[in-house]
Amino acid sequence: MASLLDPTARGRVILVGAGPGDPGLLTVRAVEALKTADVVVHDGLIDPRVLDIAPPGAQRISVAKQRARHTLPQEAINALIIAHVKTGAIVIRLKGGDPFVFGRGGEEVEAVRAAGLPVEVIPGVSAALGCAAEAMLPLTHRDHSSAVSFVAGQCKGLSEQNWAGLAGQGRTLVIYMGIASATDIADKLMTDGVAPDMPVAVLERGTLEGSRAIRTLLADLGAMVTREAVKSPAIIVVGEVVELSDAQDKLARWARVAEDAAA
Numbered sequence: 001m002a003s004l005l006d007p008t009a010r011g012r013v014i015l016v017g018a019g020p021g022d023p024g025l026l027t028v029r030a031v032e033a034l035k036t037a038d039v040v041v042h043d044g045l046i047d048p049r050v051l052d053i054a055p056p057g058a059q060r061i062s063v064a065k066q067r068a069r070h071t072l073p074q075e076a077i078n079a080l081i082i083a084h085v086k087t088g089a090i091v092i093r094l095k096g097g098d099p100f101v102f103g104r105g106g107e108e109v110e111a112v113r114a115a116g117l118p119v120e121v122i123p124g125v126s127a128a129l130g131c132a133a134e135a136m137l138p139l140t141h142r143d144h145s146s147a148v149s150f151v152a153g154q155c156k157g158l159s160e161q162n163w164a165g166l167a168g169q170g171r172t173l174v175i176y177m178g179i180a181s182a183t184d185i186a187d188k189l190m191t192d193g194v195a196p197d198m199p200v201a202v203l204e205r206g207t208l209e210g211s212r213a214i215r216t217l218l219a220d221l222g223a224m225v226t227r228e229a230v231k232s233p234a235i236i237v238v239g240e241v242v243e244l245s246d247a248q249d250k251l252a253r254w255a256r257v258a259e260d261a262a263a
Contacts, residue, residue, distance in 0.1 A: 013081055013091040013112050015105050017098040017124015018042075022207035023049045025125045033122055038089035041081055043096045045208075045233060054092065074104060078111035085117050096233075098126040102152055102176050128174045131206025131235055135213035137245035144240040145172045153178025153185055153236070167194045172239035179234050183222025189238065194218060199242035204234040213247035224250050 014033045019025035034040070034053040042051065044064025051060060063077050072080065084091045099105030099121055112119040128150060132139050139148045149166040154177040167173035167189050178185050179202070190196055196219035205211040216224040218238065224230075228250060 009118070010090065011085050011088045012118040012120070013085050013093055013108075015093045015095065015099040015108060015119065015121045017103075017122060017126075018046050018050055018094050018096055019125040020097055020127045020130030020207045021045065021047060021205070022130070023047050025130055025207060026050065026053075027122065027124065029122050030124065034092055034094070036090050037092040039084045039091045040094055041077070041084075041091060042094040045096055046094055047208075050094070074107060078108055081108065082112060082115045082117065085112070085115075095124070096127070097130075098124045101126045101128070101150065127176065127206060127233070127235055128237075131203035131211075131213075132174075132237065132245075134206050134211060135201065135203055135245045135247050137201060137203070137213070137237060137247065138241050139172050139174065139237070141241050141244065144170070144244070146170055148172040148174065150174045150176065152176050153181050158184055158188065163188065164192055167192075167198070167238045169240065172237065172241050175236040175238070177232075178236045179225060179230055179232050182225040182230075182236065185236065186218050186221040189218060194238070198238060199240060201237045201242040201245060201247045202228075202230055202234055203237065203247070204230050206233075206235070208233075213245065214250045215242050215245065215247035216249070216251040220251050 016030045016033050031053055037054040037058045039059045040051060040054050041061045041063060063072050081091055081093060093108060095103045095105060097103060105121060109119055140146065151161065151163060153175045158181055175185060196217065198218040199215060200218050200221050201213060201215040202225060203213050214228060
């Protein structure tokens with residue numbers, strides 16, 4: 001089957017992973033796809049330099065999401081994509097990270113296929129991979145972690161998720177969309193048996209201007225997020241591999257501040 005990037009093929013949608021933020025992390029194939037766009041339906045936090053790869057005449061439509069709310073509900077986004085494809089347009093659905101990692105890409109593919117329209121997916125560097133690389137944080141390591149899991153800290157409510165066995169010695173847990181519920185996440189993991197002194201990192205705005213990588217222990221996670229005024233986008237990494245990273249140890253710094261105040 002020929003690639004849908006064939007410029008003679010009209011009326012199709014291409015889901016493109018824009019990566020974690022830095023335009024330099026786009027794949028070559030993503031750049032090629034963007035250059036063919038008639039319409040770009042894009043998430044929020046997409047770097048303007050990425051959008052500018054599309055032709056100047058391409059229509060740009062933002063469906064940005066803020067605090068668990070889209071400017072359009074998912075069903076409306078699906079309908080928007082399909083409506084433009086039916087006009088014969090090449091629609092680029094541009095998503096942060098990777099379309100199939102907490103990007104609702106699967107839902108959009110299903111909708112487009114149900115409408116009998118062609119669709120292609122171009123993967124992107126996920127937020128976990130991009131942020132971890134910037135922080136020099138290996139998600140797996142022969143001496144420290146032989147398994148890595150990805151979970152959503154807000155997906156369908158924290159209490160409904162079963163994370164048993166995903167975090168602990170020899171394992172790495174990466175939590176997307178968990179900053180607002182960081183204290184509840186720490187409590188949940190400790191209730192499941194994860195040691196309170198398990199290292200944990202918060203990778204804020206990874207690969208973007210103003211990025212930060214900070215770390216503490218699991219029992220201090222919620223407090224650190226508050227003390228450091230961490231804002232989304234950010235991911236949380238739980239596991240021994242955190243100690244190998246360049247993330248700044250905020251618990252040690254806070255302890256020194258407390259000691260100085262008591263002196």
